[in-house]
Amino acid sequence: MINTSALRDKPTLTGKSVRLVPLCSEHTDAYFAASLDEEVRRLTGTHRQLTYAEAKEWCQTRASRTDRLDLAITAPRDGRYLGELSIYSVAPENESAGYRIALSAIEFAGRGLGREATQLVLEYAFEHIGLHRVWLYVYAFNMRAIAVYRSCGFTVEGRLRDSLLWEGRRHDALLMAVLRNDFRPT
Ligand SMILES: CC(C)(COP(=O)(O)OP(=O)(O)OC[C@H]1O[C@@H](n2cnc3c(N)ncnc32)[C@H](O)[C@@H]1OP(=O)(O)O)[C@@H](O)C(=O)NCCC(=O)NCCS
Known part of the structure; x- marks a missing residue:
């Protein structure tokens, strides 16, 4: 049974190095700036560029969505925006949902922030x-992301061959999933 109020009432989740807070209007500038980062765009296979108006609308409508959870990843010390993550495509009948995460710039990668954020949100999700x-x-080339997901209990369930065409080259995507019993909280 899904607890719908846990999706509707957006939580703040605090760890050692990240604080996850409800994504909202105040994050618009940082969210839009992150959407321009070339390396993050490659790693997420994002072809389309958001307009500022779209970023603004996205941020200001997140709090009212009762069917998904969109959180900003921030620094606990000063509230600096570090990225965002979502629990989306929630299927209450199946007690399943999709997950995505993107730090806002590659300079923040490799410091343990993505793993901690993923652990925090999975604990909340389960x-x-x-x-x-x-x-x-x-994407199969995104070894850092795959390492993080594996360490949180995700396993590979399938391969979507040639699903991304990026600068003339085709790349496979992997479908990964974690079940409640596989989750390893730290
Ligand atoms: C993917 C992402 C969330 C990971 O978060 P992160 O904070 O960078 O990752 P962490 O520092 O928590 O952990 C990185 C792990 O990957 C490992 N790693 C890094 N590069 C690697 C590589 N080329 N091959 C294998 N493992 C690698 C590190 O050793 C580390 O594992 P360890 O702590 O056991 O040593 C983050 O890098 C990100 O948002 N990147 C840009 C967007 C993106 O790729 N989003 C995911 C789309 S599916």
Whole structure:
């Protein structure tokens, strides 16, 4: 059984190096700036460029969405914006949902922030929302992301061959998922 209030009432989740807070209007400038980062765009296979108006609308409508959870990843010390993550495509009947995460710039990568953020949100997804299954797609070349997902209990379930065409080259995507019983909280 899904606890819908855990999706509706946006949580703040605090760890050692990150604080996850509800994504909202105040994050618009940082969210838009992150959407321009070339390396993050490559790693996430993002072809389309958002307009500022789209970024603004996205940030200001997140709090009212009762069917998904969009959180900003921030620094606990000064609130600096570090990225964002989402629990989306929630299927209450199946107790399953999708997950995505992107730090806002590659300079923040490799410091343990992505792993901690993923652990925090998975704990919330399993313990509070009541999900049984969380799945995601990741490009097969994104070894850092795959390492993080594996360490949080995700396993590879399938391969979507040639699903990304990026600068003339085709790349596979992997479908990964973690079940509640596979999750390893730290
Ligand atoms: C993917 C992402 C969330 C990971 O978060 P992060 O904070 O950079 O990762 P962490 O520092 O927590 O952990 C990185 C792990 O990957 C490992 N790693 C790094 N590069 C690697 C490589 N080329 N091959 C294998 N493992 C690698 C590190 O050793 C580390 O594992 P360890 O702590 O066991 O040593 C973050 O890098 C990000 O947002 N990147 C840009 C967007 C993106 O790729 N999003 C995911 C789309 S599916």
